[in-house]
Amino acid sequence: MTQDTTFHHGDPQREAKPIIQMKNIEKHFGNIIALAGVSFDVRPGECHCLLGDNGAGKSTFIKTMSGVHQPTKGEITIDGKPMNFTSPRDAMEAGIATVFQDLAMIPLMSVTRNFFMGREPVKGRRPFRRMDVEKMNETAVEEMRKMGINLRGPDQAVGTLSGGERQTVAIARAVYFGARVLILDEPTSALGVRQTSNVLATIDRVRKQGVGVVFISHNVRHALAVGDRFTVLNRGQTLGTATRGDITPEELQDLMAGGQELAQLEGSLEGTV
Amino acid sequence: MANMAQTVQDERLKQEGLGARLMKRPELGAIAGVILVTAFFLITADSAMFTLSGIMNFMTPAAQLGILAIGAAMLMIGGEFDLSIGSMVAFAGLIFGASVVTFGLPLIVAIPLTMAVAAGLGAMNGMIVLRTGLPSFIVTLAFLFVLRGASLVGLKLASGGSTQLRGVRDAVQDDWLAPFFSGDAFGPIFVALAEIGLIDTFKNGTPKVPGIPVEILWFIALSLVATYVLLRTPQGNWVFASGGDRNAAANSGVPVRKVKISLFMVTAICAALVAIITVMDAGSTDARRGFMKEFEAIIAAVIGGCLLTGGYGSAIGAFFGAIIFGMVTIGLTYTDFDQDWFQIFLGGMLLIAVLFNNYIRKRVTGER
Numbered sequence: 001m002t003q004d005t006t007f008h009h010g011d012p013q014r015e016a017k018p019i020i021q022m023k024n025i026e027k028h029f030g031n032i033i034a035l036a037g038v039s040f041d042v043r044p045g046e047c048h049c050l051l052g053d054n055g056a057g058k059s060t061f062i063k064t065m066s067g068v069h070q071p072t073k074g075e076i077t078i079d080g081k082p083m084n085f086t087s088p089r090d091a092m093e094a095g096i097a098t099v100f101q102d103l104a105m106i107p108l109m110s111v112t113r114n115f116f117m118g119r120e121p122v123k124g125r126r127p128f129r130r131m132d133v134e135k136m137n138e139t140a141v142e143e144m145r146k147m148g149i150n151l152r153g154p155d156q157a158v159g160t161l162s163g164g165e166r167q168t169v170a171i172a173r174a175v176y177f178g179a180r181v182l183i184l185d186e187p188t189s190a191l192g193v194r195q196t197s198n199v200l201a202t203i204d205r206v207r208k209q210g211v212g213v214v215f216i217s218h219n220v221r222h223a224l225a226v227g228d229r230f231t232v233l234n235r236g237q238t239l240g241t242a243t244r245g246d247i248t249p250e251e252l253q254d255l256m257a258g259g260q261e262l263a264q265l266e267g268s269l270e271g272t273v
Numbered sequence: 274m275a276n277m278a279q280t281v282q283d284e285r286l287k288q289e290g291l292g293a294r295l296m297k298r299p300e301l302g303a304i305a306g307v308i309l310v311t312a313f314f315l316i317t318a319d320s321a322m323f324t325l326s327g328i329m330n331f332m333t334p335a336a337q338l339g340i341l342a343i344g345a346a347m348l349m350i351g352g353e354f355d356l357s358i359g360s361m362v363a364f365a366g367l368i369f370g371a372s373v374v375t376f377g378l379p380l381i382v383a384i385p386l387t388m389a390v391a392a393g394l395g396a397m398n399g400m401i402v403l404r405t406g407l408p409s410f411i412v413t414l415a416f417l418f419v420l421r422g423a424s425l426v427g428l429k430l431a432s433g434g435s436t437q438l439r440g441v442r443d444a445v446q447d448d449w450l451a452p453f454f455s456g457d458a459f460g461p462i463f464v465a466l467a468e469i470g471l472i473d474t475f476k477n478g479t480p481k482v483p484g485i486p487v488e489i490l491w492f493i494a495l496s497l498v499a500t501y502v503l504l505r506t507p508q509g510n511w512v513f514a515s516g517g518d519r520n521a522a523a524n525s526g527v528p529v530r531k532v533k534i535s536l537f538m539v540t541a542i543c544a545a546l547v548a549i550i551t552v553m554d555a556g557s558t559d560a561r562r563g564f565m566k567e568f569e570a571i572i573a574a575v576i577g578g579c580l581l582t583g584g585y586g587s588a589i590g591a592f593f594g595a596i597i598f599g600m601v602t603i604g605l606t607y608t609d610f611d612q613d614w615f616q617i618f619l620g621g622m623l624l625i626a627v628l629f630n631n632y633i634r635k636r637v638t639g640e641r
Contacts, residue, residue, distance in 0.1 A: 088524070089526065092526070100524065102518075102520065102521060103521070104518075104520075104521040104522075104524040104525045105518075105521060106513070106514055106517035106518045106521055106522070106584060107517070108513075108517050108580075108584045108585045108634065108637060109513055109514065109517055109584070113510055113513065113514075116510070117510060117511075117514050117521075117522065117525040117526075117527060118511070118514070118522070118525040118526030118527040119525075119526060120507035120510055122507060129506070130501075130505045130506050131505055131506060131507055131509075131510065133505065157637045159637060160637075
């Protein structure tokens with residue numbers, strides 16, 4: 001990985017207090033232990049990458065963080081205060097926003113309608129309370145422009161946007177609605193090279209606004225391009241958190257695969273993985 | 274780097290013409306259909322069809338169907354079907370007929386009661402669909418039979434063995450609410466217009482069209498309200514979202530369950546309204562009322578641009594879809610064609626509408 005493909009890292013705010021802290025989270029589904037004591041925290045203005053292979057527990061973990069699952073054991077604190085999320089709505093209200101892989105976007109609906117879905121600004125009195133359409137259109141176009149996307153018009157259907165652009169709409173929406181922690185679930189997994197770089201640029205932009213980003217990926221290159229810290233999950237456990245510069249891509253890759261096998265495999269593939 | 278490339282206007286984007294923009298309106302197909310059908314009847318039908326009384330003649334059945342179609346369209350946009358609305362018309366007719374005839378209730382009680390029963394059944398439909406996760410198609414198909422059967426059984430009980438309950442007109446004749454649900458509105462205006470010779474009259478001087486049938490006014494009012502709700506209120510946005518992608522909507526904080534159950538209730542209330550109007554108009558209720566109307570309403574909604582998969586469509590489209598229906602059913606009687614061509618036309622129209630909608634959906638979503 002050469003220097004010019006990485007994004008500029010400002011001050012990772014190592015001294016800043018974490019917004020959300022997850023301590024020794026365990027999650028059991030019946031007799032299956034999906035998470036066996038995972039600790040993780042996010043500070044404002046950093047991009048904390050959560051890496052892991054398929055089945056490592058990444059999804060379970062972020063669903064716990066975003067209130068979809070309740071942890072079996074362990075503690076979640078926000079700004080140092082213990083929190084108990086019983087629904088995604090609780091997490092959202094605490095400023096934890098999640099952009100899932102399906103993006104929660106509806107292709108047939110316009111960008112504006114998607115942007116404000118479920119949180120439409122209204123004007124007027126009941127029973128004539130209505131959506132403030134002008135404000136919605138202006139805001140959507142403006143927020144998208146800030147993220148570097150020029151819409152044809154606010155009524156452009158989301159279905160006509162590329163995967164990267166949709167991702168950006170979802171991120172812009174979360175940030176606009178006051179996300180302090182933004183969880184991105186594999187945002188680059190289905191994207192081409194150029195679109196991936198657009199999404200990574202968006203992450204960088206969001207981070208500079210002081211939002212803490214949790215970037216879930218199994219692609220070490222993408223993670224290293226924007227990440228400030230890296231936590232690797234393997235079989236429901238964390239193998240520690242590394243800071244940018246303290247770890248090489250090869251070490252990360254090995255941690256994700258649980259060590260040895262990949263090292264051997266890599267030998268036979270001549271270092272292409 | 275990425276920044277600069279994106280902030281300049283995309284050079285691969287062509288300016289969209291008016292035609293292309295119109296193509297993206299869901300109701301376009303229905304409006305084109307109305308124009309086509311009008312042109313067809315202007316050529317083939319007796320000129321009486323497009324006189325004031327001719328227009329009232331085809332608008333009345335169009336309105337009765339249209340009220341159902343508006344409900345069906347909103348429910349379809351919300352991603353669900355209701356095949357029980359035709360039977361609901363019969364069942365609500367029974368409840369209404371029994372209320373006013375058997376129990377002698379005044380309209381101010383009977384009408385809300387009828388609507389409440391319908392809404393309750395609609396909510397039940399919705400809850401079963403949402404609880405079980407079964408397709409609404411199959412759940413409401415069950416209710417199609419249950420309600421039709423209940424109407425038959427209930428009518429026999431209420432009327433002592435007949436499947437018809439008469440005497441509604443006598444029972445409601447003097448009720449102050451009756452003019453809102455039966456007869457013609459704006460009668461005095463039409464008399465005045467006749468006096469100054471602006472509209473046709475019979476030989477004795479009374480106007481040929483005594484007023485606007487109330488169902489037409491209900492139909493227009495409902496279309497306007499539904500369109501406003503869909504396009505201008507948060508609730509309307511929730512309807513599109515719930516139908517477009519249930520999970521995405523729920524993840525974004527849209528109360529999908531409430532939205533869908535409310536839509537089932539609204540659809541059922543529309544059926545009850547049709548029942549009340551037609552029962553008062555006919556003076557009796559019978560178990561065959563509303564027969565096959567569920568399909569006609571869904572077809573009108575589809576002609577109006579609703580996708581069978583939900584998330585897309587318009588109430589104005591359903592409005593025009595219902596008018597096409599009325600024009601064709603009644604219009605054929607003004608021509609030399611056999612009236613039974615109606616059904617062939619219906620099927621053809623449905624097929625064309627679905628193909629057209631599918632094409633539009635691909636345009637909108639950019640699928641290829």
